[in-house]
Amino acid sequence: MSFPLLTATAALPAIGAIATAAVPAARRTTAKWLALLFSLATLVLAGIALARFEPGGARYQLTESHAWIKDFGVRYELGVDGIGLALMALTALLIPFVILAGWHDADPSPSSQLRSSRGGPNETKPYRWRPTQGFFALILMVEAMVILSFEATDVFLFYILFEAMLIPMYFLIGGFGDRAHTGSDENAAAQRSYAAVKFLLYNLVGGLIMLAAVIGLYVVAGTFSLSEIAEARASGSLSMATSTERWLFLGFFFAFAVKAPLWPLHTWLPNAMGEATSPVAVLITAVVDKVGTFAMLRFCLQLFPEASKWATPVIVVLALISIVYGALLAVGQRDIKRLIAYASISHFGFIVLGIFAMTSQGQSGATLYMVNHGISTAALMLVAGFLITRRGSRLIADYGGVQKVAPVLAGTFLIGGLATLSLPGLAPFVSEFLVLVGTFSAYPAAGIVATTGIVLAALYVLVLYQRTMTGPVKAEVQGMADLKVRELVVVLPLIALLLFLGVYPKPLTEIVNPAVQHTMSDVQKKDPQPEVEAAK
Amino acid sequence: MSATAVHSLWTMAGGVTSAAPAEKFKAPVIEYAQLTPVLIVIGVAVVGVLVEAFVPRRARYYTQVFLTVVALAAAFAAVIGLAAGGYGTTKAHIAAMGAIAIDGPTLFLQGTILLTSLVAVFTFAERRLDPAAHGNHVDSFAAQAASVPGSDSEKAAVRAGFTTTEVFPLVLFSVAGMLVFPAANDLLTLFVALEVFSLPLYLLCAVARRKRLMSQEAAVKYFLLGAFSSAFLLFGIALLYGYAGSVSYATIANVVDGSVTRIDPALADTMGNDALLLIGGAMILTGLLFKVGAVPFHMWTPDVYQGAPTPVTGFMAAATKVAAFGALLRLLYVVLPGLAWDWRPVMWAVAIVTMLGGAIVAITQTDIKRLLAYSSIAHAGFILAGVIATTPDGISSVLFYLGAYSFVTVGAFAVVTLVRDAGGEATHLSKWAGLGRRSPLVAAVFAVFLLAFAGIPLTSGFSGKFAVFKAAADGGAGGLVVVGVISSAIAAFFYIRVIVLMFFSEPKADGPTVAVPSPLTMTTIGVGVAVTLVLGLAPQYFLDLASQAGVFVR
């Protein structure tokens, strides 16, 4: 059989994680470079996958299938459609930037070395704690799991990864907090572990409820393989009772809604993103959370089409609430990172809305949205991180007039912000507009409510920019350095990508469209036709 | 020996039988070959006692360790041999005049017990953790169990370098009992086996080197409650005997499903209905549920787990559960299948309260050993969910779960033995703060075990939990699955709490040190981790094993 490209794409970062973790404590820089190297290699593999993928071809391509746990009806089945591929590529793309941006985040801080010197009875023995190695190893581990989860076409395999990726994320959040915190170190540590535990418990509860549904699915279907289930459906040998299907759907959807996160299950995100270092925050919102929305598209709609349609009204309402609510709370935040977190909640509302509008435009838009939001949030969050590490505070009120002393930083920050408010010409506009149009053509009222989101987005972004970057230069901001080369290397490619995808999204839409058409046929939905068949 | 065997001897002597002279001299047939695992262990145990008597003190420790390890290994080899010989599947049958059932579950569980105890025994033999006293290495057992803690006699014993090497034969006896317990095919054997593996455990609990008072208290509690429960068990047996006129599983089963009527007329008119059967069955169940540690028969668990020497706790927590659940399975599937409609609802209730109770109470625990005790209670609940499935799938899932769980447990307690401060093991959770900073490796390993307990995917815990829940759902116990999921969510909370403590909180200035163990404990922990991960990543082979073994011989 051919070279298992998908497995390799996921395995490479995993190997990288182990290799990085194995680097001796003293050789911190080696570990960093090793991690970067592996992430780049993964990116290359992802690129190859993109090249090998034929938009017109079979629904799932580059497939692999091996027996795994027969007794559970589980196979190791991989395969990507346009959606999975796009997100996989996004992940592979972002991780190098995340690593590069977090280059110094896990260096042992002077304070902790101080603490180690008065380490109680074992003063003589220094810690064998290797934060740097751990940090990058965990990031790579997350990458591996996320990529594999985008490739999995076996529900059980997906579930396992969906759950397992919580653990490294949990350590990343709880173990490597943002140095820029208010109050004492102990206090900060407490907040951090609170955030980490909150993150883990929320998602674990979601996952466990999903577990019940997964088992239920097995009892009903007797297999976890999407393809087999699809066949069984087609041949009519598998028919779920309406009520069963609805319960199972709810079980799955709950887990994904926690991950996404959808109102009112969102409160873990601001804590997590606020306490984590900004690269990790990017990892959460730009990469890991995408698994949730992706899974809605891949599993909820495909496995339970009827139930999905049944639940649509409620979900649409929840999505709308997320959009408006998230935006309003973003306006009300005092902490830069929490603000971005709430903005993300609003954006996830858009994604869910697009998915459950069940129109081609909506779902294509949602998929593009996942990618674009990943890039734009990464840009904004990472620049914000650079800003925060310079000043050592997350509070908006502590900034002012930065653009005077660090124009490039301010400029990139502004572009990231403009992308967040989805300005035309930048990538997010395309996806957001598609989602809006798609929603509007199915549910006009919902479309209009969602449109208010674009005003609110402008509000929180511009307020943030005005308070931090403009006005007279604050004393603490005086002499703040502008972006360094490493930081530029992180930011500029992202911005370039935002511009490119904003002007020419065709490459993306080409691979996404067929997948969306498949999903549409899964749920047996047709796009509402315009009342006038105008000459196109 | 079994009741029927003895009975036949008796009739021969009494001559009140109309048997033909030819069979007068028919001796009971004992298939020694198939009992080798048990026989080996018991034999070596006896030898061990002799060693205590005759081998000079210096050599005893090594002799005993050597003997024990060899015995367990040999027994395990024997089990493998039997399995290979097809006794688990095709040639499964009732041996020793109906006293012992040699079949899949028996061999699987015996194998599990033997391996677990083998691994556990390494921690018994560990002598590097405590600082050497007067130049003698010491293990976690009292120099002289009989002497009062802190008394001169004890000091003298320590000075003389005494060690309680009796623990090894005791373990062997206990193991022997455990081997027979799930294999027992009549109630008397069941009872005897129960006592044989319980009594040594009572003693083992009492002989801790450190915190002897707690250790002895644990022993007293365990002993009294154990005896109490075995009294219930025995009375249950009596009633069943009264109902069926025999203690052999097969006979009772036949009577229960009415294929044979053995009810004495005198009983019929007095007792009339199946009261004897129901009450007796219930009492036997409670006796077994006590050993399993199911709510509300669990109260002994936390105290005993906490007080007993940690190696003993590990051994007890792992092996006892395996044996007890084995016996429970056989009882429910072989003897009382006809009563399924009577006992299932009760077991439902027990399973639910066990899962929830164990998980909820564990939240507020502050001692790591107690925490693990409560977690073991919650796990008992999960296994019960599988037991209730009453499908072949259910049996194999329980077998698999037991195998997975026992290794995690032994490993976890082995790690607990490593974390020590001036007062011996530092079991209070506050002491564990920042362990991840001090010794990342140990903390990481323990984290792995905790995650397995919590049933996080890619660990054996998840595979087991999934198997059990799947079986339960298939067996129409979907409700149990939901409760199980909820309680695992609750349980996750306190496992995570420990991880938070180890990794995210700053080390205390007077924090404990992590002793560097000898290869013995390292092996224990290593095996634990290995099994945890293997069963988590590629459980298929063992699932196959379990499902092949999942058939009881009647």
Added chain:
Amino acid sequence: MENLIALLVAAPLLGAAVLLCGGRRLDRAGHWVGTLLAAASFVIGVVLFLDMLGKGAEDRALHQKLFSWIPVEGFQADVAFQLDQLSMTFVLLITGVGTLIHIYSIGYMAHDERRRRFFGYLNLFLAAMLILVIADNYLLLYVGWEGVGLASYLLIGFWQHKPSAATAAKKAFLVNRVGDMGLSIAIMLMFTTFGTFAFGPVLGATGQTSEGKLTAIGLMLLLAACGKSAQVPLQSWLGDAMEGPTPVSALIHAATMVTAGVYLIVRSGAIFNAAPDAQLAVVVVGAVTLLFGAIVGCAKDDIKKALAGSTMSQIGYMILAAGLGPIGYVFAIMHLVTHGFFKAGLFLGAGSVMHGMNDEVDMRKFGGLRTYMPVTFITFGLGYLAIIGFPGLSGFFSKDKIIEAAFAKGGAEGWILGSVALLGAAITAFYMTRVMLLTFFGEKRWQPDAQGNEPHPHESPKSMTIPMIILAFGSVFAGGLFSIGDRFLNWLEPVTGHSHGHAPVSAATVTAATMVVLVIGVAIAWAMYGRKPVPVVAPRGSLLTRAARRDLLQDDFNHVVLVRGGEHLTRSLVYVDHTLVDGVVNGTAASMGGLSGRLRKLQNGYARSYAVSMFGGTAVVIAATLLMRAV
């Protein structure tokens, strides 16, 4: 020829890219790069224009498709340009005035160390504005629409260190966003109705759908226009926008961007023609704003704010005209162009004055400047005459036509609109005269500023005066050039269509009436500010005056209703999120802990109580089993 169209946009876009990414290296040459590229764009425009003149009226429209932008199932958005007479008019206006203002800025911004970026932004604006007017579909238009919004945001807030500037910029962007909401909803409606949003198909198919739909689309487009063109109720941002450098005010907030709304409505004429209700809304908005702006203009002492008010009011005229339908479209555009000339000229003049008075903007501190800066005085004066509609100058022709058209609407409607327009003309005459008098006549009233340095009024450098002169020419002759022989009418008619309403009163009468009100307006102004000296500190003034000074309380309204309300809303939501949404979860966790704590107590350490639980348990189990059998 088609392929040149893209170059129109490409040139300034390139400029923006180079200047903004170029870094400090370009600081010295940056402004030249910017100006050259703007000029290049203008040249291309002229070339295209000449080519267009060469063709017959019907086949003048050019079309160029670059690439398919967002290809999604059932959704086709192209990056494609369409250059017809309407677009052409705008292209010339934008690039022409734009180039002039680039030149002007070279002098005006000479002392600003961030001049390079300023030019970058200007080029960015040109590019966006051009996209707006030559897009061939509404979505691409939307891109330009938001693009100019961004440029205006950046330029208003160019002096970001001034909090007032930053706030003004933010305000402008936000208010515009509200309008954009309207535009995007309109586009969605078009998509659901026509399955596309390209001009051709949509405007061609208006006959095939219900009037209700079209009205909805029309109203949404109007909302967009209000945002961009500072029409009531979304007018509040324009005044503050004067925080930006004066060239910006001239280019963006007088000549070009703010007129985009008019373009949108005229472009979508087909939709409005078929939706009378929408049209009515348009004229009402136009009429209201016309007066609103005029009144505000009367009360402001800040010369730029006064001009801003005037801009608002003039655009009101255009919107009004556009709302009149085919009668008015052409005149709307014509007034737009002439206004582009004289208002830009006026602003540049104001800028030149400020330049000479160390950036003083309070007209009460000017006075008698005509001798100090003659060129400015003359050009400004010509612009003044043009705007008040002095016979023969451009304003006269364009505005007069609009008033006629208003009357021609016919019926009571016609009378009302007509008289409103007349009244507006009178007020215009008044406030512009006021500006003129306060600034250039009377005795000098200027005094040392905060730093105590006496202003030395002086004429501005050539780079600034030349553009002013050129614009002055425009404001003098454009009107005549267009109107004589209805050149402009014939030029635009193929695109917008035209119909002669039946005017209840003859054109001559209207003209006469206009003259009368004009004289009245000037006279009052002279009486108030010409004869007697003007106090340096503004008198308290009448209630209306005070209200007008505060932009007729619009901001106070916004503040109370939107800002305050919004703050309360967000605050309470933050609270809710923390206590309720989060509280529920934490609550359950806490209660779990409590339950656990209570259950723990059962484990009291007494072996006997353990035995009790076992005994009880057994009893229960037995009882249960027996019960099971019993029931």
Added chain:
Amino acid sequence: MNPVNYLYLAALLFTIGAAGVLIRRNAIVVFMCVELMLNACNLAFVTFSRMHGNLDGQIIAFFTMVVAAAEVVVGLAIIVSVFRSRHSASVDDASLMKL
């Protein structure tokens, strides 16, 4: 005489024993109560054996006695050691570990 009465007696003894376990404090006494319960079982076994006319029950009784004896050995050993270290045989005093 009807052997069933012996069963009632056995049940009674068993209950008495259980009650003793629940209410008596002295470890020795508690243990004796357990023994009493075991003997109650023996009585039941013997009775049933008689009723069924087979001897299994009686033999089981022997086994029970042996087991009981073994329990005594272990039990007394533990209780005595506890008594020696805390100078009290009260089961309630032994409550270091709780909650």
